């Protein structure tokens with residue numbers, strides 16, 4: 001027999017308690033003291049909220065547990081902070097763990113940067129990496145830690161630092177952040193990549209620029225979004241612009257376009273990007289100016305000529321290896337040699353991306369670098385085309401490791417954000433960045449003082465370079481060309497470690513002798 005049990009729900013109990021509370025307050029106000037009426041400032045709103053919670057149908061939790069259900073949402077909203085402040089160990093925290101973030105802060109603030117009591121990583125766990133030092137350390141001149149980018153086809157080669165500010169647009173970052181980055185670049189003598197959002201006055205603070213051209217052709221487009229040679233030339237010949245980077249893809253969202261929402265498309269941003277203010281602007285996922293690698297080389301040559309011979313290159317995250325091989329074929333066939341290729345690892349960051357693209361598309365940086373380097377070697381292009389690496393490169397060791405895999409220079413995007421004071425709140429896509437780095441909200445970005453932060457950016461750069469130099473000295477790498485993958489090691493399993501040479505370059509001889517397609521195996 002089914003009994004029709006009538007149970008009083010928890011929501012009913014909560015509302016009953018609140019009604020009772022209000023009755024007691026009114027009674028006490030009558031009987032004891034009129035001051036009890038003040039309690040109604042709290043009791044009545046609580047009752048109204050509870051009734052509203054019970055009526056609404058959007059959140060089952062709040063409907064079933066009026067008032068107290070909100071606690072869950074509150075705790076959920078402060079979970080990242082609670083975790084970061086109270087529970088995170090030095091090796092926890094993603095994408096950058098506390099130890100990594102701390103070293104950036106310490107270097108940026110010119111504070112003590114040593115650590116005490118020894119290694120925190122476990123050297124017996126797979127993935128642990130180290131570099132072989134020498135019993136005969138050498139002296140390295142910090143001035144040697146620069147690299148000339150620009151082959152014989154370029155008229156204005158650029159002497160770049162081996163560590164530069166990675167691409168981040170004005171729009172993704174605030175005007176104060178961009179100003180501080182550019183002024184920091186000027187102070188420290190390194191380059192600042194504009195990102196694909198065009199060149200703003202905040203970029204023109206004296207620091208060297210690498211102007212990035214994305215699929216939206218921001219700053220060099222006509223009304224229909226097509227590439228506009230004259231608009232390009234106007235910016236490209238600016239003395240601050242030292243190199244031009246054509247962006248094909250980035251590691252955090254390869255093959256995905258971008259959206260500039262109407263709300264973010266202010267008069268100022270629209271004027272910089274050459275779009276209509278207040279409209280939603282889409283960056284397509286592919287370039288309209290070329291359909292194949294040969295056309296891409298011709299387009300790069302056009303950029304080179306329009307910029308009066310400045311170094312030109314392209315940025316990509318490696319996906320299908322064959323496509324990169326086809327690009328090398330096109331370089332050989334057209335005879336147009338880009339001056340550099342920026343390789344972004346799948347681990348790269350962004351302001352906003354779909355989760356699947358961030359987590360599952362693109363080749364990780366180490367594999368990608370070794371592949372690009374070996375392919376360029378196989379085509380005898382390494383002499384003319386420099387590789388710039390990007391993807392979580394924030395310490396001297398990271399820089400040298402990437403150089404050992406084929407890079408000539410590196411970018412840091414999020415490392416520089418940390419130097420600006422980023423606290424890894426992971427809300428760049430909300431416009432609510434609490435430290436004013438990744439927001440267009442004046443009340444937030446005004447808190448970031450470029451005069452103070454430019455020094456931090458320059459400090460972070462110079463101290464990281466010094467750290468790289470000291471490792472080179474300890475390992476007897478006299479020049480960056482001497483940094484070899486055979487000196488870097490990674491633990492593979494409990495019993496075995498392998499050098500980067502063995503992990504990434506074991507096919508080298510076969511590739512050089514036979515043909516490049518073995519790389520696809």
Ligand SMILES: Cc1cc2nc3c(=O)[nH]c(=O)nc-3n(C[C@H](O)[C@H](O)[C@H](O)COP(=O)(O)O)c2cc1C
Nearest residue numbers: 166167168195196348349350351391392412413414
């Ligand atoms: C806020 C933000 C904005 C970015 N904007 C661009 C961009 O406009 N163009 C681009 O090619 N990459 C962009 N990136 C990717 C970085 O340039 C870089 O390739 C990637 O984050 C890896 O470097 P990192 O690990 O040092 O951050 C952006 C990254 C971040 C965090």
